[in-house]
Amino acid sequence: SPASCGRTHVHGAAVVVTCFALVALLLCWSRWLAGRRLAAVGHLVMAIAAAAGALLMWSVMAGLESYEAVLHDQPVASLFVERTGSQSFRATLTRLPAGRVQVFELTGDQWRLEARTLDWRGLAAQIEPNRRYRLERLITRATRPLSGPAAAESSFSLGTDSPNDLWTRSRTMPGWKRHVRGDHAYGPWRPLANGGLFTIWLDEGTLRVDAANAAAVAAVDPPAGARAEAPGLR
Numbered sequence: 001s002p003a004s005c006g007r008t009h010v011h012g013a014a015v016v017v018t019c020f021a022l023v024a025l026l027l028c029w030s031r032w033l034a035g036r037r038l039a040a041v042g043h044l045v046m047a048i049a050a051a052a053g054a055l056l057m058w059s060v061m062a063g064l065e066s067y068e069a070v071l072h073d074q075p076v077a078s079l080f081v082e083r084t085g086s087q088s089f090r091a092t093l094t095r096l097p098a099g100r101v102q103v104f105e106l107t108g109d110q111w112r113l114e115a116r117t118l119d120w121r122g123l124a125a126q127i128e129p130n131r132r133y134r135l136e137r138l139i140t141r142a143t144r145p146l147s148g149p150a151a152a153e154s155s156f157s158l159g160t161d162s163p164n165d166l167w168t169r170s171r172t173m174p175g176w177k178r179h180v181r182g183d184h185a186y187g188p189w190r191p192l193a194n195g196g197l198f199t200i201w202l203d204e205g206t207l208r209v210d211a212a213n214a215a216a217v218a219a220v221d222p223p224a225g226a227r228a229e230a231p232g233l234r
Contacts, residue, residue, distance in 0.1 A: 021050035050141060064166060067118060068160055069130035071097070075199045077135060078212065079111070083194035091192075093138065093158075104156050106192060108140040112185040113207050116159070116167045124179040133185065133202055134159045134167070140192070191218030 024047035031040035069078070093221045118132040141153040161168065170182035187207030190198060196216035200215045201208040211217040 017050050018054040021047050021054055024050055033181055064068075064118075064132060065162060065164075066141075067116075067132040067134045067166070068095075068098075070202050074209075075201050076114070076115075076133065079113075079198045079200065081111075081192050081194065081196045083192075087142075089192045089194070093135075093139070096136070102158070104138060106140045107154065108142040109192050110143060111140045111190045111192055112189045113138055113158075113209075115185040115187075115202065117183045117185050117202070117205065118167060118170065118183045121179055121181060136199065137190055141189070190216075191219040194233070201231040 027129045028043035028047055031037075031043060036143070051078050070076075075096050077096055077130045078094045080094075082090045082092075084090050084105070087107055087109075087164050091104045091106050091111065093102045093104065094100070095164070096100075113135060114137040116134045116136050135158040138156040138158060139153065140155075155217050166180060167182040168174070169176040170180045171177075183205060184200060185207050187200065187209050193215050195213070196219050197212040198216050199212045211220045
């Protein structure tokens with residue numbers, strides 16, 4: 001798939017550079033044993049430079065473990081909503097195209113998604129051409145008074161940071177900013193509509209949410225008489 005192809009680009013480059021570093025190191029040793037000190041030093045410099053490049057590439061791979069490639073004409077997720085109580089819902093979030101499913105118990109009457117994005121720069125864009133993203137948070141809110149102790153707004157984490165998280169590095173370490181730009185993408189608020197199915201796309205720096213069935217369409221664009229009762233959907 002294109003997503004795995006993107007990982008293959010970085011992995012293949014890292015393997016090639018690592019092998020080059022090992023060959024340069026072996027040549028350095030052989031030149032040193034042959035008494036060719038200057039040639040040995042030259043190969044040692046090449047080995048060190050290649051090893052530094054390989055270390056950077058392996059670090060990038062580790063930092064990309066939780067990120068997916070943005071695929072053209074392919075949604076990143078879908079969300080299906082079911083009512084479980086007067087003010088409670090069950091939402092099923094399916095990651096696409098992988099098909100991984102997460103289920104959340106929600107309160108309120110609206111939801112939105114947030115994501116992290118990675119855009120490559122310079123040489124990094126040639127090695128890894130695919131833009132990357134990670135769904136970050138599912139947020140719900142109540143635009144009407146809730147009965148009981150439920151919070152007016154709640155947040156559910158969709159991703160877990162690793163020590164090598166590339167997005168964090170790109171925003172906190174100047175050396176990484178030359179190679180990759182980390183940013184946020186936000187979706188619009190959409191209704192928690194019983195039986196509603198929504199499709200989520202990543203368009204540039206925005207998460208676009210499309211109503212994918214009749215229940216979602218009716219909730220997003222209610223009849224004129226019901227609009228006054230459904231504030232803040234846009």
